[in-house]
Amino acid sequence: MTIPDALGLGGSVTIAFCYIANLRGAMQSDRWPYALLNLLGATLILVSLHWSWNLPAAIMEGFWALVSAYGLARILMNYHRPL
Secondary structure: OOHHHHHHHHHHHHHHHHHHHHHOOOOOOOOHHHHHHHHHHHHHHHHHOOOOOOHHHHHHHHHHHHHHHHHHHHHHHHHOOOO
């Protein structure tokens, strides 16, 4: 297994883990671990695409990373909001 394959596989497993954990009720999608792990997974897949370019995958993972970063930012801003 090459390093790019390992990175892409790690990212895919991370995203799948989050999705399954959310469906099972073990991880809430409005909490920072979910958004952070999704961002990490998408980033790992994007990095792996540097070696084996695929435009549709890059668009999907770029979108996934942006949405995850947006969600993480909203969660963190609300977390630190004064009462």
